[in-house]
Amino acid sequence: MNRVFLYDTTLRDGTQREDISLSVDDKLVIAKRLADFGFHYIEGGWPGSNPKDAEFFARAAKLDLGQARLAAFGRTRQKNKPCEQDGNLQALLEAATPVVTLVGKSSDYHVKVVLSATPEENLAMIRDSVAYLKSKGREVMFDAEHFFDGFIANKDYALATLRAAAESGADWLVLCETNGGKLPWEVEEIVREVKRQISTPLGAHCHNDSGCGVANSLAAVRGGCTQVQGTINGYGERVGNANLTTVIPNLQLKMGKLAVTPAQLRELTALAHFVAEMVNLKHYNHAPYIGHSAFAHKGGIHVAAMLKAADTYQHIDPALVGNEMRSVVSELSGRGNIQFSAQALGITLNNEDAQRVLNHIKHLEHEGFTFEAAEASMELMLHRLRPGYTQPFELIDYVVITERRQSRGLLSEATAKVKVGDEVKFMAAEGNGPVNALAGALRSALAAAYPVLKAVRLIDYKVRILDSANGTSAQVRVLITFQGGGHVWTTVGASSNIIDASWHALSESLEYALVKLADTPALTD
Structure with a gap:
């Protein structure tokens, strides 16, 4: 050479x-x-x-x-x-x-x-x-x-x-x-x-x-x-x-x-x-070789072929430059995308199960969800297919109140009722906004049973209006990003109610944290 x-x-x-x-x-x-x-x-x-x-x-x-x-x-x-x-x-x-x-x-x-x-x-x-x-x-x-x-x-x-x-x-x-x-x-x-x-x-x-x-x-x-x-x-x-x-x-x-x-x-x-x-700049996801999307595959026929031979839609082995192959799941996906993602988690799905998951994803994306930017929500969906998987908590109900008081200015309060095992937890919290208050109430309700959640924190919150022509009744999509234990993950919620969309994304982020960080000694000791 x-x-x-x-x-x-x-x-x-x-x-x-x-x-x-x-x-x-x-x-x-x-x-x-x-x-x-x-x-x-x-x-x-x-x-x-x-x-x-x-x-x-x-x-x-x-x-x-x-x-x-x-x-x-x-x-x-x-x-x-x-x-x-x-x-x-x-x-x-x-x-x-x-x-x-x-x-x-x-x-x-x-x-x-x-x-x-x-x-x-x-x-x-x-x-x-x-x-x-x-x-x-x-x-x-x-x-x-x-x-x-x-x-x-x-x-x-x-x-x-x-x-x-x-x-x-x-x-x-x-x-x-x-x-x-x-x-x-x-x-x-x-x-x-x-x-x-x-x-x-x-x-x-x-x-x-x-x-x-x-x-x-x-x-x-x-x-x-x-x-x-x-x-x-x-x-x-x-x-x-x-x-x-x-x-x-x-x-x-x-x-x-x-x-x-x-x-x-x-x-x-x-x-x-x-x-x-x-240099404090966002890394360009679509950069050749080293971008997060450089070896990401979305089209169903692409992934189906790559499950048989990885080089069919990749010009090099991504490991040569320290990158990795990914399958992106969306309404454009085929069963292969679902099976590829499941394999990465050690889950084997037959064609029938993969098709059922795919149909559910396509239905959710029609409702306003997206899983390309919220891979944790997709991964959590697959984790729930594991034999014996039990959801760590069940959401019962919540109440959010936002007031403007002359003595204290703008104030948000939230209460969350959550079932953990056989016990029902009911907690309240204040925040500088309704979602912040709701996050505080939910974390408080889960903290005693799951102390690992004390080490995670919300680092980003995005809202997108999906059909602005409908004004205040428009469908909204919420993406919530958490960080903890050396990991960063994003979950998604969608609804015509911004609080409900946030509640969905928030609860999934905390459930994902319990799955992802369960075996992290530094966080569970």
Whole structure:
């Protein structure tokens, strides 16, 4: 297998996404996780641009990054200023990283318009900066900014910038598709031309403005690049950078390139979710390879085929990237979806039982329920089919009152009557809303019999109006999400009464908790 080196720039280019801001501590934690995954290069930031990045490099010197090499990012020297007096280059040296990545202009248009320099001055800036950093013992990468646009406009000058860097000792020449507007065949053709003329190892840095960031990175490797730069989950300025969580498995599983070990590749899904949590963004469920829905199957004929052979509707074994196959149950499902979901729980259903469950689900979905976003409700339905399964409690009735009192403002009170075994529990609770009060009353009624419920908490509550044309009598769907014991689950209720829909979803969430957490020692002791 031909080796491809991975260069992650999540901590620099990724943070240029408009809704991402990382603390120094966040960046240090992510850097360590990237190193553990197996990245060859980790770009930590631009030490000459802000105090946060300068602090990061000072603290990162104490990190054990294993085989990963930390890179500091900066630009070539300023026009008419020697390297020794250039503040940016001095900050790069002070960062004390083994690798320095220098961005420089490779388009004569940008040289004239942005730098207000002559083409010859820009070449001198590249030569001097690379040679200076090489004399200080650094591995130097030259990021040829706007290279593909520059190559098309003035091929000779774009190549001259690469030669200036290479002749001054650059270890890598990184061809940047900065505006993200090129198409894969253009990228591959240009990289091949560069490869024919220049022997220095080539890298690719692609943006995703035309939706081709991943494809252009793969095309660059086909053309001769042996380094790929990008970010986790494709984070980056504008619409983002090449998404490494898609690039890496495509390189390794589709193109036969060696990027990471198979064991490291199996950590890819976990890495993607980890970084999403660190940047405080919802993970994209439909991302290739590592999304929650990447190997989820809904169509009945798909699942029926996959019960016979999993590769009939999957392009890889999801375990290779640390993901898993799922069956989504809905009104579009067949018996196979139900049987597949039951098998995952250790339940064997014959065709007759599976059809009965499927018919019930289709009836409920017609009433407004949905089980795609409420897998716990679906799983609970299957658990109830287990021989000997007894529901842990029975709902008898409830009362909810909401008042606005001059002395106390808005107040909600709820009472819940629940049968647990042979005993009837009757509890009341107050809350800041009717559903909150109802949840408190129900949990109080069950707490003595099921102390495990003390460790669960409601983390999300969603209401959707299903037929808004009916006004206040419209059917509503409620999704309730709970968390506990390292698990997160969602249940669903539907009714023309929002309290009744909430009661259904709430009671199912607590019943599911008792099933899911029953054998969790830390919660039952």
